[in-house]
Amino acid sequence: MEIEQIKDLMDHFEASGIYKMEILLGEDKLIMQKQPPAPVIAAPAAPVQAAPAQAQPPAQQADAPAAAPAVGAQPEGVVVKAPVVGVFYDASAPGKEPYVKVGQHVEKGQTLCIIEAMKMMNEITAPVSGTVADILVAREEMVEFEQPIMIIKE
Secondary structure (H helix, E strand, O other): OOHHHHHHHHHHHHHOOOOEEEEEEOOEEEEEEOOOOOOOEOOOOOOOOOOOOOOOOHHHHHHOOOOOOOOOOOOOOEEEEOOOOEEEEOOOOOOOOOOOOOOOEEOOOOEEEEEEEOOEEEEEEOOOOEEEEEEOOOOOOEEOOOOEEEEEEO
């Protein structure tokens, strides 16, 4: 591979939404990787006095999906957003345990999920250490660029 070809590839890579690329040409291997954009950290919402929630029977609580935040509501914690458009995967393969679960403590840099974009697997890592407060998308759900996918409370 010529140096001009490598420079051209680097320019295209830098301008793209891809964060890691590996190219194999015979015995030559070129790996390019960059950091995803920093997550947007939401300011904590002002405390609001809410009416006490009515308890559900235990069977319903286990099966009930997590409620999505109200439109316009500011979630508490660090909002992890999708850096690319693609398919959300919470595990490394079908049938495998998810990388993280709600309530689990994570360390900064720990893999949270994978977003597949154009046959490229983009590992999404924790921007901060904390507890996974909410996972906002389901396995194999299509996510948009900058769509909130998780909330981590520091």
